[in-house]
Amino acid sequence: MAFLANPRYRGGLAGSQAAAVVLGAADADAAPMPVLVARDPYASFARIAALFEHAPERPAGIHPSAVVAEGARIDPSAHVGAQAVVESGASLGARSIVGPGCVIGPGCVVGEDCELVARVTLVARVRLGDRVRIHPGAVLGAAGFGLAMEDGRWINVPQLGGVVVGEDCEIGANTTIDRGALGDTVIGEDVRLDNQIQIGHNVHIGAHTAMAGCSAVAGSARIGRYCLVGGGAGILGHLEICDRVTITAMSLVTRSISTPGEYSSGLPLQDNRSWRRNAARFKRLDDMARTLDRVAKDTDDT
Amino acid sequence: MAFLANPRYRGGLAGSQAAAVVLGAADADAAPMPVLVARDPYASFARIAALFEHAPERPAGIHPSAVVAEGARIDPSAHVGAQAVVESGASLGARSIVGPGCVIGPGCVVGEDCELVARVTLVARVRLGDRVRIHPGAVLGAAGFGLAMEDGRWINVPQLGGVVVGEDCEIGANTTIDRGALGDTVIGEDVRLDNQIQIGHNVHIGAHTAMAGCSAVAGSARIGRYCLVGGGAGILGHLEICDRVTITAMSLVTRSISTPGEYSSGLPLQDNRSWRRNAARFKRLDDMARTLDRVAKDTDDT
Amino acid sequence: MAFLANPRYRGGLAGSQAAAVVLGAADADAAPMPVLVARDPYASFARIAALFEHAPERPAGIHPSAVVAEGARIDPSAHVGAQAVVESGASLGARSIVGPGCVIGPGCVVGEDCELVARVTLVARVRLGDRVRIHPGAVLGAAGFGLAMEDGRWINVPQLGGVVVGEDCEIGANTTIDRGALGDTVIGEDVRLDNQIQIGHNVHIGAHTAMAGCSAVAGSARIGRYCLVGGGAGILGHLEICDRVTITAMSLVTRSISTPGEYSSGLPLQDNRSWRRNAARFKRLDDMARTLDRVAKDTDDT
Numbered sequence: 001m002a003f004l005a006n007p008r009y010r011g012g013l014a015g016s017q018a019a020a021v022v023l024g025a026a027d028a029d030a031a032p033m034p035v036l037v038a039r040d041p042y043a044s045f046a047r048i049a050a051l052f053e054h055a056p057e058r059p060a061g062i063h064p065s066a067v068v069a070e071g072a073r074i075d076p077s078a079h080v081g082a083q084a085v086v087e088s089g090a091s092l093g094a095r096s097i098v099g100p101g102c103v104i105g106p107g108c109v110v111g112e113d114c115e116l117v118a119r120v121t122l123v124a125r126v127r128l129g130d131r132v133r134i135h136p137g138a139v140l141g142a143a144g145f146g147l148a149m150e151d152g153r154w155i156n157v158p159q160l161g162g163v164v165v166g167e168d169c170e171i172g173a174n175t176t177i178d179r180g181a182l183g184d185t186v187i188g189e190d191v192r193l194d195n196q197i198q199i200g201h202n203v204h205i206g207a208h209t210a211m212a213g214c215s216a217v218a219g220s221a222r223i224g225r226y227c228l229v230g231g232g233a234g235i236l237g238h239l240e241i242c243d244r245v246t247i248t249a250m251s252l253v254t255r256s257i258s259t260p261g262e263y264s265s266g267l268p269l270q271d272n273r274s275w276r277r278n279a280a281r282f283k284r285l286d287d288m289a290r291t292l293d294r295v296a297k298d299t300d301d302t
Numbered sequence: 303m304a305f306l307a308n309p310r311y312r313g314g315l316a317g318s319q320a321a322a323v324v325l326g327a328a329d330a331d332a333a334p335m336p337v338l339v340a341r342d343p344y345a346s347f348a349r350i351a352a353l354f355e356h357a358p359e360r361p362a363g364i365h366p367s368a369v370v371a372e373g374a375r376i377d378p379s380a381h382v383g384a385q386a387v388v389e390s391g392a393s394l395g396a397r398s399i400v401g402p403g404c405v406i407g408p409g410c411v412v413g414e415d416c417e418l419v420a421r422v423t424l425v426a427r428v429r430l431g432d433r434v435r436i437h438p439g440a441v442l443g444a445a446g447f448g449l450a451m452e453d454g455r456w457i458n459v460p461q462l463g464g465v466v467v468g469e470d471c472e473i474g475a476n477t478t479i480d481r482g483a484l485g486d487t488v489i490g491e492d493v494r495l496d497n498q499i500q501i502g503h504n505v506h507i508g509a510h511t512a513m514a515g516c517s518a519v520a521g522s523a524r525i526g527r528y529c530l531v532g533g534g535a536g537i538l539g540h541l542e543i544c545d546r547v548t549i550t551a552m553s554l555v556t557r558s559i560s561t562p563g564e565y566s567s568g569l570p571l572q573d574n575r576s577w578r579r580n581a582a583r584f585k586r587l588d589d590m591a592r593t594l595d596r597v598a599k600d601t602d603d604t
Numbered sequence: 605m606a607f608l609a610n611p612r613y614r615g616g617l618a619g620s621q622a623a624a625v626v627l628g629a630a631d632a633d634a635a636p637m638p639v640l641v642a643r644d645p646y647a648s649f650a651r652i653a654a655l656f657e658h659a660p661e662r663p664a665g666i667h668p669s670a671v672v673a674e675g676a677r678i679d680p681s682a683h684v685g686a687q688a689v690v691e692s693g694a695s696l697g698a699r700s701i702v703g704p705g706c707v708i709g710p711g712c713v714v715g716e717d718c719e720l721v722a723r724v725t726l727v728a729r730v731r732l733g734d735r736v737r738i739h740p741g742a743v744l745g746a747a748g749f750g751l752a753m754e755d756g757r758w759i760n761v762p763q764l765g766g767v768v769v770g771e772d773c774e775i776g777a778n779t780t781i782d783r784g785a786l787g788d789t790v791i792g793e794d795v796r797l798d799n800q801i802q803i804g805h806n807v808h809i810g811a812h813t814a815m816a817g818c819s820a821v822a823g824s825a826r827i828g829r830y831c832l833v834g835g836g837a838g839i840l841g842h843l844e845i846c847d848r849v850t851i852t853a854m855s856l857v858t859r860s861i862s863t864p865g866e867y868s869s870g871l872p873l874q875d876n877r878s879w880r881r882n883a884a885r886f887k888r889l890d891d892m893a894r895t896l897d898r899v900a901k902d903t904d905d906t
Contacts, residue, residue: 043754046761053762056691056710065671067367067384082671082689085384085402087358100689100707103402103420106358117746118707119725121421121438136725136743137778139438139475145496147512150345153492154510157348158355173743173780174439176475176497190757194749195780196802198498198515208758210751213802214820216516218533231822232838234534234552250838250856252552253571262574268581269857272866277588279872286881288591289892291598296895298601299902369669369686387686387704389660405704405722408660423723423740441740441777447798449814452647456796456812459650460657476741478777478799500800500817518818520835536836536854554854555873564876570883579890590893593900600903
């Protein structure tokens with residue numbers, strides 16, 4: 001079972017060992033095997049593949065090894081797994097799953113049909129909408145990096161806000177989302193965060209935005225809707241990015257962006273010897289530009 | 303309740319909905335609401351905000367679900383949370399908190415008034431000073447990346463040292479600090495590490511240095527006091543950085559630094575089309591420099 | 605006890621306080637203390653240091669606080685630590701150690717003589733070869749970042765594959781390795797992954813390759829054997845890197861590499877003022893190149 005969404009790979013159909021292929025009508029003739037014609041082959045493939053997915057059994061109820069505080073509210077249809085901890089005042093909605101080893105801190109709210117796969121930590125003042133899925137090792141609601149220097153020593157700025165996660169979000173393994181300093185850190189609905197992403201305090205991420213692994217957003221930045229952030233990209237704090245902006249992998253956003261489109265920084269890969277020569281010249285690029293200005297002026301004058 | 307520390311935001315005072323604002327004497331006139339005048343508004347705000355912080359209840363004693371080895375020494379005023387593990391020979395000082403799901407490895411020492419929020423792991427030979435706070439998912443004392451190649455296969459170099467963390471340090475969520483290979487990895491007092499930072503074996507970080515999220519330091523580097531390391535920045539191994547150095551976000555430090563000041567690498571963000579054109583030219587920058595030298599010489603000669 | 609592997613440090617022998625030094629025959633004369641002459645001093649040092657390593661006691665058997673599902677197969681010589689969870693259908697080979705707080709998901713297979721140090725998560729369809737060591741916080745087998753956009757909303761592409769880890773691999777603290785979408789994510793034998801590395805779904809990493817901390821590989825990339833990837837480096841998806849390629853720290857690999865050797869991108873560190881001047885010029889590098897072409901042509905014509 002395979003799919004063809006990118007016409008670039010059309011030539012591979014003939015040699016494919018797939019028993020059936022999901023593809024668009026225009027590609028149906030190129031396939032020697034049975035085909036399923038779909039308007040959007042990748043999305044249709046996703047729906048078919050879901051039929052083959054075996055989720056682990058997570059029956060309603062609280063595992064005997066779990067520790068649930070007296071004040072916690074657990075819907076009877078929810079699952080609390082082995083070795084999990086649910087602290088006082090926390091609540092867990094219908095059919096939600098708290099997998100093995102998770103810690104749900106005091107007062108945290110989990111919506112309906114959520115899945116915290118395993119070893120997820122909600123620290124404090126975290127509120128999850130419905131159908132949120134969080135992968136192992138993720139930490140939401142930790143105290144962010146708020147520091148003031150006084151007489152040569154750091155003092156902590158208390159982080160009194162929370163984290164609000166909208167419906168249908170997905171949060172990757174070992175990703176961290178700090179709670180707000182005064183207001184909340186806000187993740188809009190249907191936001192998709194890959195693994196090992198860092199979201200600073202008071203960041204707002206607009207609905208349907210997707211960020212790839214190891215990207216990071218510093219405190220109080222606001223990211224629009226339908227943005228795509230490449231792997232390892234960084235976004236500095238206190239700036240604003242409008243809707244439908246794409247940032248390519250490992251770029252650093254150092255200023256606000258008010259025009260949709262694709263943005264980049266960074267340099268192309270080269271063999272180390274060529275790179276060394278070019279990089280050394282970069283350190284004198286301003287001098288080069290001044291010399292060039294002078295020479296161009298001289299040449300134009302003659 | 304708000305604060306004004308940066309004069310750039312002074313214009314926002316008039317429109318603020320804050321019931322009261324902490325600010326410097328020079329800005330007091332610009333505020334229509336009640337003000338608290340402070341020498342250092344941000345630090346004063348931090349102290350006021352602390353009055354509103356509700357820490358979760360962590361009463362003295364060992365939660366019945368925790369596993370504490372026979373040889374461990376737990377001060378009677380300390381708290382060991384649900385599902386935590388404290389192994390043989392470990393010790394925990396007065397009023398310290400080991401939150402839910404933490405693992406304190408054999409022989410690790412936690413000082414007084416420390417807080418390991420939840421799911422923190424101290425692997426081996428970790429010694430924390432007093433008042434150290436560590437956020438969930440952090441791993442201290444894992445065996446660092448010590449490898450030797452022999453006959454085409456890697457062999458491990460045993461990591462016999464430990465990790466020493468000074469007083470008043472803060473260590474962010476999912477940050478990792480490897481133990482030393484022979485000597486110790488040393489984090490000076492009042493060092494502040496944000497989330498997802500990687501500190502290699504035998505690194506030394508000087509007192510009062512602060513590092514932002516996703517930055518990393520390779521093995522045996524030595525960083526001075528009062529340094530500031532931006533998010534995502536990297537510091538190569540076996541080099542030395544003096545006191546009061548600032549590294550901007552996502553820069554790579556490839557050599558020792560002996561003069562205080564601010565240092566950067568990386569490139570500014572551009573729209574992808576402009577960036578592609580410029581980046582392609584970078585690959586021939588050395589050729590450009592040679593051509594320019596020749597042309598400038600010709601022009602100067604005529 | 606010390607070693608001398610790099611002749612650059614030969615001058616330090618005289619001042620060393622080591623009681624004995626492992627070194628090559630050529631350096632033996634320069635050492636005032638007792639020496640052990642070895643063909644490969646670093647590898648020999650590693651073997652000697654191993655004699656001084658004290659592993660924590662991990663006796664055969666299942667800790668009473670661990671939760672082991674009925675259908676799990678645990679070799680009688682294996683150790684399952686405090687608060688660990690082993691789910692249905694999982695199996696654990698002879699002499700393997702599952703440390704405190706680990707979660708072994710349904711159907712995951714751990715070979716012989718493995719060590720999962722603490723708080724490791726194997727989510728689903730993970731198969732470890734023999735002698736694999738995994739450090740705390742690592743997450744293997746989470747559902748990767750598979751998304752399709754349909755009518756303005758993301759839908760998940762089910763991740764039906766697994767993770768296969770070869771013999772003698774080491775996986776660092778808080779590293780994440782996603783399971784494959786259809787086939788498996790494959791880590792070859794003797795691969796060494798440092799801390800906080802992200803490996804996307806369906807990546808293949810060849811035997812004996814080593815990757816330093818915070819590096820990342822996007823989905824479906826194939827990396828050869830005996831490669832070295834520097835800290836913080838990124839490798840884009842769907843590309844191929846041949847054997848014996850070295851990528852320097854924080855470089856981004858944006859294309860396939862078919863020739864062994866060393867590759868780089870990125871820029872050298874400068875003081876911030878110089879860097880700002882040069883970086884500003886970079887934004888007009890293409891214009892500079894055009895001007896230079898014109899000027900060079902004019903000069904050559906005269």
